[in-house]
Amino acid sequence: MPVIFGLREHSTPLTESADLMVTGGRESEGISLRTVEVAGDKSVTHRAVMSALLPGAPSALSVRNANSGGAVRALLPALHALGIRIEAVDGTYTVTRGVPPVPQGIRPHPTVTRWPDAPYLQTEGSSAAARLLIGTLAGLGTSAVVDGDDVLRHRPMEWVVEPLVELGAEIDYLGEPGRLPVLLRGGVRRPGTVRLTVGSAQARSAVLLAAAAARLPVTVAHPVRSRDHTERMLAAFGAALTEEAGHVAYTGSPYTVAPVIDVPADPSLAAYPAAAHLFHGVGELRVPGVCLNPTRLGFFEVLRRAGADITYHDPATGSSGEPVGTVVVRGGLGQVGSVRVDEPELLHALIDEVPLLAAVAASLPGTSWIGCAEELRFKETDRLTTTARMIEAFGGSAEVRGDGLVVRGGTSLRAGRVAAFEDHRIAMAAASLASALPGRTTIVGGACYRTSFPEFAEVQRAVGVRIVEAANDD
Template sequence: MTVSEVKTVQFNKPVIKGSIKVPGDKSISHRAIMLGSIATGKTSVKGFLEGEDCLRTIDIFKQLGVSIERNGTDVLIDSPGIHNWKTPDVELYAGNSGTTARLLLGILSGSRVKSVVTGDDSLSKRPMKRVTGPLQLMGASISGAGEGDFLPLTIKGGALKGIDYEMPVASAQVKSAILFAGLNADGLTSVKESAVSRDHTERMFKLFGATIQQEGNVVSLHGGQNLKGTNVVVPGDISSAAFFMAAAAMIKGSSIEFVDVGLNPTRIGIIKVLERMGATVEILEKYGENEEPYGTIRVSNSHLRGIVIEGDIIPTLIDELPIIALLATQCEGVTVIKDAEELRVKETDRIAAVTDELTKLGAQIESTEDGMIITGPTPLKGANLKSYGDHRLGMMAAIAALITEGSVQIENPSCIAISYPNFFEQLSDLIKKDED
């Protein structure tokens, strides 16, 4: 490892204050490009996340013959529609993006092209059978290692039939892949979840003109629907904001205002957890834009207490659990995280990784099969932390440096650019505001 791959972070326990606008929502940015490419005509996307994962999605649809022009966070898509895509002459490389790969499998299954989807070493180890299994039940032609469980996978688009599928685990990626395939399947496609996961796909389908039914935990749509290009505004990513929300909640005298951040009801689990822990959370303004609510939130420090986090709330904050674990080290009492087995199949095994890295800092934390148990409050000390190439763990390590005695060294901090390219700049600005 070279020196350039390690970042030393030391803040001497500052107060952080200010107002920020976090980058565009990663999940919505992916889906805007995908649906804009499936639809016929022009689609304008504003607030697009310029992170590595989302840029991979753009590159892939360009290879399929879609015209996509990007000017910073503004993107213009001009597509002939999914049935007029060209067969790519190269493999479709998803990099480290599980969202890109899994949703793409559903999209390509209902297209008329043959293609190969690949990923980096990390993504190639992540399970795909949870997606390819139901797609094959629909008639999709997917082949690859481990009977379709690992990338690279070859997809030959063709005729599909709708299915009635009950998901064993709530997952927005799996649900979305099935719904994308259902757009071009014969008959009705219905997906039932044990708990409602993030619903960006359903909301955006409606925006592009699709008819979709939602009743409780069941989502259904008829195949053969033709989508038309439209305008999409991407709000700030609440999963990215969560890292600074946690910092404001646990650092005495701190307060941060988040402008135009997404407030989708299936994503605000972090707000509910902060409120239950005792943090001061205020929603100052709330708006509706293109099916996705957003607004301005202020989070301020207060005395925090440990809680139990389990059940239906888990799918609404699965990406925020690493920073919640750090936050729990500063809460009075015990915090228990349950029902989060999905963390074991993210960019890395986040349960094991979070436990190992916070232990290095001196946290009282133990892993369980489906979560973690954290006892606090505990003073933390600096240490050399691994990011595992996982942007959420890299940001957790940086926020930890705000409260440690001594510096934190972060291995491979560049992975943070996957979802938050200007993370360290905004962190620095929040500290400077208190010094001005």
């Protein structure tokens, strides 16, 4: 039976506040070749589902191999409130336009006493859902309130709002300036060039989606090349875009949204079984169908530079415009040295994997540096600080310094009790590192991994990690 997201959710055996219990060591050490599959890319899924809003989108759009994590599901009730229904069957989202809207309940806000008479769109904790939705609706000229949960209400939105206002959009902050909730009253209406002050792919994508929705010629100047899924998807639809150093331009040309979009496997998710395999260092691991977009391969590239045996095979191009292939990991960390990230573009190519890279670095000899990471202070947590605290909980040495992290290897790491800080990336990084340590580790609240990777525990078990969920006793 199909699941209609936003009306009825998957049932889960435990809440996302449950703990993860990881026992060190690897099951079935004698297996020399393992193949595991990971879920569809979260970023591509967001953009594929959002494309149903664009002019000329088909009345029914199929998004295959869609990511079903909480960050994607957070977008779907907002689309229901706009008259778009999403059904899930066997990993495929069927996105249907023109159905009766399903209003969302308004979340109380300390300073908003009277809400505008406009559709209320709640995106929970997903910054991608909120920012891409603001951009797309600004392009369509759709009046709506975009809001989030209490955590997302404290994350910056001016990165998106200010360039859209430069293009003529009318957007008001209903609460704190620069934060959600926002009211969209009028759409972008004038072509031009906007200059982004941050390297955020969400900010650049919001502007490009606004331009595409309005068929408006726009040039976006950006300080750092970061993930370019929006550009690739629009180009796959036939939109005319040009790129040069520091700029991407959309000409305002027509395009046609494809009726079927295949989502490649998420490289950020493939990083976790890859890390677990490297910690144990036996045999070969293959992860097929992974998005090999260079703006997403930073985790693998940094470890390759440091000496890890990681290669890419079976190259192809998917319907979303993304390069795909198989990630192959051989051996372990025995010949791998400390890691260093100094270039902004490289940092953005692994921005979601920084906690995991830090966990690997704690197991390597020497001192590692992960820099250019100021943006991590504005994630679900201050991810520089929570990553350092996670490493320290294992007995490692990590220090926040300026815009990055210093991780000193060579210390004796130990199993124990580690907080996830309600941050899915911290939880999964901690569980991966715990698999390499003797004894049992409890990641408190670790089941928050479902935000991006509902299959995480299952995939890690396929790699030999001994991991289970347990009710939180707190």
